[in-house]
Each structure stands twice: as structure tokens, then as C-alpha cells.
Amino acid sequence: MSLLTDEIRALIGTEVAPFEFEVSRNDIRKYAVATGQRQQRYLDGDEAPLMFLFSAMMPVIPLSELLPDGRQPDSPLIPELPLKRIMAGGSEYQVHGRILPGQVLVCRQKLADLYEKQGGSGPLIFMVFENRFETRDGEPVVTELLTRIAR
Amino acid sequence: MSTFQVAVGDTLETRSFAADSVQLFLYNAAIWNPHRIHYDLPYTRETEGHPQLLIDGPLQGDWLTQMVEEWLGTHGVLTAFAYSNRMAAYLGDVLTGAGQVTECEGQSATLSLTLNNQNNQTTTVATARVRFQARP
Numbered sequence: 001m002s003l004l005t006d007e008i009r010a011l012i013g014t015e016v017a018p019f020e021f022e023v024s025r026n027d028i029r030k031y032a033v034a035t036g037q038r039q040q041r042y043l044d045g046d047e048a049p050l051m052f053l054f055s056a057m058m059p060v061i062p063l064s065e066l067l068p069d070g071r072q073p074d075s076p077l078i079p080e081l082p083l084k085r086i087m088a089g090g091s092e093y094q095v096h097g098r099i100l101p102g103q104v105l106v107c108r109q110k111l112a113d114l115y116e117k118q119g120g121s122g123p124l125i126f127m128v129f130e131n132r133f134e135t136r137d138g139e140p141v142v143t144e145l146l147t148r149i150a151r
Numbered sequence: 152m153s154t155f156q157v158a159v160g161d162t163l164e165t166r167s168f169a170a171d172s173v174q175l176f177l178y179n180a181a182i183w184n185p186h187r188i189h190y191d192l193p194y195t196r197e198t199e200g201h202p203q204l205l206i207d208g209p210l211q212g213d214w215l216t217q218m219v220e221e222w223l224g225t226h227g228v229l230t231a232f233a234y235s236n237r238m239a240a241y242l243g244d245v246l247t248g249a250g251q252v253t254e255c256e257g258q259s260a261t262l263s264l265t266l267n268n269q270n271n272q273t274t275t276v277a278t279a280r281v282r283f284q285a286r287p
Contacts, residue, residue: 027181030177030181031181031182032179033177034178034180034181035210035213035217036168036170036174036179036212036214036217037177037180037217038217038221039217039220039221045286049213049216049217049220050213050229050232051209051212051213051216052215054182054209055181055182055183058182058183058184060183064243067187069186069187069194069198069199070185070186070188070191071185071186071188071189072185081279088208088236089235090233090234090235090236091209091212091235092230092231092232092233092235093231093233095228095229095230095231095232098287118198
């Protein structure tokens with residue numbers, strides 16, 4: 001019997017309101033130092049490494065709204081599922097263009113897919129989120145498919 | 152046209168990564184990650200049951216992109232990257248990155264990468280796709 005009811009599956013395609021993320025040279029430089037980067041163009045902040053975009057996904061919210069474990073609350077795109085323990089499942093990025101200081105990127109997030117598999121210790125539900133980063137003119141920069149697994 | 156010669160089976164120079172608490176702090180500050188498991192050791196041990204502070208999964212992914220871009224130099228660009236964390240990595244672990252070319256097709260190549268800890272356990276796997284071209 002499927003854990004994914006029609007009601008849950010109907011959530012596939014749900015989007016949240018897009019948000020904008022301003023890429024600053026100083027933030028790139030900090031990120032480059034913190035990651036042990038050795039490429040000068042990143043250390044100088046002339047361009048951002050791909051994984052810099054992870055920081056774009058971290059909401060800046062008041063301290064009072066953080067959870068007891070310190071984290072920001074989960075994305076509203078995560079559906080209410082019969083399995084409650086959520087794990088990271090990996091990310092896939094398609095790179096369409098360079099990430100440059102001064103750019104304002106628009107991030108569009110949606111729940112792209114839900115599917116289930118039988119794992120070694122029980123059923124698993126895979127949630128695939130699409131994060132599209134594009135310029136204000138609509139030029140794609142990076143598309144990420146982020147998978148999280150409920151068990 | 153690039154003169155970079157690449158063949159299936161070519162290996163990347165290995166690189167070791169051993170984040171200390173300062174680097175872990177700076178990384179999580181840089182990405183604005185307030186999760187306690189990266190800086191609050193008593194919480195991490197007593198509440199989450201881990202023996203030590205955790206090295207962020209995306210940081211490990213970043214390290215593998217660095218290896219690809221250092222290998223690629225000015226001969227091309229990263230066009231796709233996928234990574235998955237397979238087990239926890241902890242502060243104090245020495246993670247060694249390795250990679251090799253698994254496919255070459257025209258002006259593109261695919262690489263397979265791993266990060267292994269000091270016990271030779273794989274913490275992160277990744278694949279990268281590159282396109283050979285003069286980098287802007």
C-alpha cells in the first residue's frame with residue numbers, strides 16, 4: 001500500500017513565492033576563505049563558486065524564530081508525511097552561467113517530485129525540490145535538484 | 152581550442168581536508184547556518200548523540216568542486232555537479248578527496264569523486280561534468 005496518497009501527490013508542483021538574493025563580493029570572499037578555496041578569482045570575489053549558493057537558501061530570520069537545535073524552520077514546501085524523520089539525500093546542480101558579484105539572483109523554489117522506495121529498514125519517501133536561480137531578466141544561472149528523504 | 156589532454160581513467164591529484172573549529176565556525180557563519188551540531192559540542196553529544204561536531208555536508212561538496220576546478224585550471228568550466236553525503240564526518244577527521252575521469256565526449260568530460268575519512272570510509276560521493284573551453 002502506497003504511503004503517498006493522492007492528496008499528498010497533489011502537492012507536486014507546489015511553489016513558494018520567489019525571493020531575491022544579492023551576491024556581494026565581500027560575502028564571496030568570506031565564503032572562499034572559509035572553504036579553504038585556492039582559486040584567486042574566488043578569493044578576490046570576482047566570481048562565486050557554485051556551492052556559495054547554499055548560503056542563499058538560508059533564511060535570515062529573527063533569533064526568536066530559530067528552533068531549539070538552532071536551525072531555521074523547515075521549508076513550507078515540505079509536505080506533511082506519514083514518515084517523520086527527514087534526512088539529506090544530496091543535490092544535483094546544472095550550471096548555466098557564472099555567479100558574479102553585484103548580481104541579484106531570483107530564486108524560484110518548488111516541490112518537483114515525490115516518490116517512495118522500500119529501504120533496508122522500511123519504506124522511504126523521497127522529496128525532490130527544485131531551486132532555480134536566475135537573473136532578474138530571467139536568464140538561468142543555476143538549477144538545483146535537492147533531494148530529502150523521509151523515513 | 153583547448154589543448155588540455157584528457158582521457159578516461161585520468162586521476163585528479165588527491166587533496167586532504169581537515170577543518171578545525173575555526174574553519175567550521177567561519178563556514179557556518181558564511182552560509183548563515185545556526186544549527187548547533189556545528190559549534191555546540193555539549194548539545195551535539197548529549198542531545199544529538201554524535202561524538203564530535205559535524206563537518207557540514209555542503210562543505211564537503213564544495214571541497215570536491217574545488218578539486219575539479221583545480222584540475223581543470225583555465226581549460227574549462229564546471230557545467231554540472233551532483234553530490235551525496237553517505238555518512239557523518241566529524242571535526243578532527245582527515246578527509247581525502249580523490250577523483251577520476253569516467254567519460255570523455257567531445258569537449259566534455261565526466262568525473263567521479265569521493266571523500267574518504269582516515270578509516271577509508273566514504274563520507275561523500277560526487278559526479279562532475281565539465282566542458283573544455285577558454286574560461287572567461
